[in-house]
Amino acid sequence: MxxxxxxxxxxxxxxxxxxSDGNGDIKVNGVEGKEYFPITMQQFKLMQPFKLTxxxxxxxxxxxxxxxxxxxxxxxxxxxxxxxxxKLDPEHKxxxxxxxxxxxxxxxxxxxKFGRKKARKRYQFSKR
Numbered sequence: 001m002x003x004x005x006x007x008x009x010x011x012x013x014x015x016x017x018x019x020s021d022g023n024g025d026i027k028v029n030g031v032e033g034k035e036y037f038p039i040t041m042q043q044f045k046l047m048q049p050f051k052l053t054x055x056x057x058x059x060x061x062x063x064x065x066x067x068x069x070x071x072x073x074x075x076x077x078x079x080x081x082x083x084x085x086x087k088l089d090p091e092h093k094x095x096x097x098x099x100x101x102x103x104x105x106x107x108x109x110x111x112x113k114f115g116r117k118k119a120r121k122r123y124q125f126s127k128r
Contacts, residue, residue, distance in 0.1 A: 004087045008080030010105055013068030017080035019088065022060025028077070029064060042074045049082040049101055053092045079104060 003020035026033030026046065037046055050056045061081065065073045082101040086093045096102050110119040117123060 004084045006080045006083040006087060008076040008078065008083065008104075010075040010079065011068045011072035011108060013065060013072035013076040015063055015065040015073065015076035015080045017077065017084050018062040019059050019081070019084040020062075021058070024057035025060045027060075027062050029066075033061075033063075037070070037074050039070075042070065045074050045078050046081075048078060048099070049085055049096060052095050052099055052101070053085055053089075055085065055092075075105065 003018050006017050006019070008015040008017060028036040033046055034043055037043055047056065050059075063077055063080070065077055067073075068076070078101060082096045086096065086102070093102065112119055115123075
């Protein structure tokens with residue numbers, strides 16, 4: 001196997017994931033995965049697809065991620081890794097789908113409307 005490419009998105013983050021045979025090295029934008037995502041919950045989300053499919057330490061992952069915040073980025077990476085694992089072995093799909101890792105979360109930030117403070121928040125109404 002050479003390598004498998006896949007794409008993950010969440011909010012305004014886009015992650016391009018390249019999965020290749022190796023010993024479990026994860027590089028995110030040229031930095032070690034645990035260094036780029038230092039919080040424990042983010043590291044759990046990063047490793048979740050591998051733990052569910054029992055493929056921890058079998059693949060090297062190279063990730064280019066940009067846009068959005070850190071949570072959107074880690075969830076985009078998680079979706080990209082899950083899609084890449086399914087490309088490698090379609091039998092992984094039911095396990096990942098059961099944990100909702102194969103679904104792209106469609107929620108985006110609603111735009112601000114004119115005459116309002118935010119997307120839906122209105123200015124305070126004064127009767128008198």
